[in-house]
Amino acid sequence: MRYELYYWPTIQGRGEFIRLALEEIGANYVDVARKPNRSGGVPKMMTFLDGQRLEHPPFAPPFLKSGKLIIGQTANILFFLGTRHGLAPRDEAMRLWAHQLQLTIADLVVEIHDTHHPISSRLYFEDQRSEAKRRAVDFLKYRAPKFLGYFERVLDRSGGTYLLGRKLAYADLSLFQIVAGLRYAFPKAMKRLEKTIPRVVALHDRVAKRPRIAAYLASERRIAFNEQGIFRYYRELDV
Amino acid sequence: MRYELYYWPTIQGRGEFIRLALEEIGANYVDVARKPNRSGGVPKMMTFLDGQRLEHPPFAPPFLKSGKLIIGQTANILFFLGTRHGLAPRDEAMRLWAHQLQLTIADLVVEIHDTHHPISSRLYFEDQRSEAKRRAVDFLKYRAPKFLGYFERVLDRSGGTYLLGRKLAYADLSLFQIVAGLRYAFPKAMKRLEKTIPRVVALHDRVAKRPRIAAYLASERRIAFNEQGIFRYYRELDV
Numbered sequence: 395m396r397y398e399l400y401y402w403p404t405i406q407g408r409g410e411f412i413r414l415a416l417e418e419i420g421a422n423y424v425d426v427a428r429k430p431n432r433s434g435g436v437p438k439m440m441t442f443l444d445g446q447r448l449e450h451p452p453f454a455p456p457f458l459k460s461g462k463l464i465i466g467q468t469a470n471i472l473f474f475l476g477t478r479h480g481l482a483p484r485d486e487a488m489r490l491w492a493h494q495l496q497l498t499i500a501d502l503v504v505e506i507h508d509t510h511h512p513i514s515s516r517l518y519f520e521d522q523r524s525e526a527k528r529r530a531v532d533f534l535k536y537r538a539p540k541f542l543g544y545f546e547r548v549l550d551r552s553g554g555t556y557l558l559g560r561k562l563a564y565a566d567l568s569l570f571q572i573v574a575g576l577r578y579a580f581p582k583a584m585k586r587l588e589k590t591i592p593r594v595v596a597l598h599d600r601v602a603k604r605p606r607i608a609a610y611l612a613s614e615r616r617i618a619f620n621e622q623g624i625f626r627y628y629r630e631l632d633v
Numbered sequence: 634m635r636y637e638l639y640y641w642p643t644i645q646g647r648g649e650f651i652r653l654a655l656e657e658i659g660a661n662y663v664d665v666a667r668k669p670n671r672s673g674g675v676p677k678m679m680t681f682l683d684g685q686r687l688e689h690p691p692f693a694p695p696f697l698k699s700g701k702l703i704i705g706q707t708a709n710i711l712f713f714l715g716t717r718h719g720l721a722p723r724d725e726a727m728r729l730w731a732h733q734l735q736l737t738i739a740d741l742v743v744e745i746h747d748t749h750h751p752i753s754s755r756l757y758f759e760d761q762r763s764e765a766k767r768r769a770v771d772f773l774k775y776r777a778p779k780f781l782g783y784f785e786r787v788l789d790r791s792g793g794t795y796l797l798g799r800k801l802a803y804a805d806l807s808l809f810q811i812v813a814g815l816r817y818a819f820p821k822a823m824k825r826l827e828k829t830i831p832r833v834v835a836l837h838d839r840v841a842k843r844p845r846i847a848a849y850l851a852s853e854r855r856i857a858f859n860e861q862g863i864f865r866y867y868r869e870l871d872v
């Protein structure tokens with residue numbers, strides 16, 4: 395089965411959570427919008443979003459094509475991939491727990507994005523700079539410690555070094571990405587924060603060393619963090 | 634099976650999406666935090682959030698207790714209830730589609746909440762009034778039409794009067810709540826918007842007339858909309 399991932403070609407964004415899962419399972423996949431237009435590209439992605447004939451249109455990228463199936467929403471795609479490829483537990487209760495953790499990560503992702511775009515995604519950062527500053531202060535002081543402290547507690551109780559215990563799940567890959575992204579966006583604040591979340595930091599390091607993830611991170615397939623994605627570095631927000 | 638729902642007792646909030654599902658399936662459930670403290674109440678809910686001994690602690694309300702299982706995250710709870718009680722399709726592809734729609738509704742809920750709290754949930758509305766005004770303008774002009782237009786398209790292609798076709802699913806109940814809430818929060822703007830989404834409005838009306846939902850809405854179990862929940866009426870934001 396060859397998967398087709400559809401996501402913006404120049405940013406990690408939400409697509410990165412899917413890319414990490416596809417890489418970890420060694421999937422045969424094509425990152426369609428990153429291909430030249432003659433064989434894909436953003437125009438091909440847009441036909442799915444605008445597609446008048448599509449029965450189950452996705453609201454926004456990322457979405458994954460698997461045969462005839464088109465699946466949208468990051469956490470939903472991970473639920474699908476995880477169940478199929480051993481990145482989610484088989485037991486129903488544990489599978490719901492994995493998904494619950496992923497949805498909490500999704501909530502955190504929105505809050506991270508909104509530190510630089512608290513008013514509108516349509517406007518430039520420069521047009522909401524003072525609001526962003528206020529929101530980032532609140533995020534770093536209250537929200538980031540609350541979320542990261544939560545995952546630290548979950549790791550403490552998991553009975554292993556991963557969120558669900560001794561076996562890697564898709565939510566671990568996403569938590570790796572959260573730490574990597576926060577380090578990029580808020581280097582000073584994270585240095586301080588990381589002292590309080592040793593288990594989360596250790597999980598990040600462990601994921602980064604997994605052979606397929608390490609190979610991916612060193613490859614050209616890993617887009618560098620930049621100021622168009624979710625995690626952006628604006629010095630004035632790193633307080 | 635008697636379910637225990639845990640959510641803030643004085644608001645509809647995210648808990649309402651769960652209440653609607655429990656009511657529609659005629660579930661035997663107790664809304665724990667709304668009970669007197671001697672048999673429940675907020676203190677009992679807080680023991681789960683603070684609970685040092687809980688193996689799978691929820692990050693925040695709502696969460697649902699089903700036997701020994703504690704499930705958090707609104708969309709995850711609905712996935713669980715829907716699968717168990719016929720509010721989700723049996724077919725895997727359709728079940729993922731239902732969940733995808735629910736996650737898109739969850740994204741919309743965050744954006745609705747942030748119209749009155751774009752800076753911080755910890756601060757009063759009055760402390761972020763000018764930012765709220767800017768965000769609400771953007772929401773009503775761009776985001777609400779985009780989301781509601783999306784659901785209108787989905788209904789147009791579903792082959793029935795519900796999001797998934799001829800059979801009610803949990804996402805329909807949530808879309809009902811979105812319309813009801815937006816009418817409360819933005820009466821003027823919604824009057825204008827509703828002209829462009831006849832199928833969404835018809836779905837709202839159809840859900841409201843379902844016998845168990847109608848009985849629930851008329852009962853004291855339905856908390857009135859107010860200015861502590863997700864949908865709040867501030868005249869200056871209804872532009």
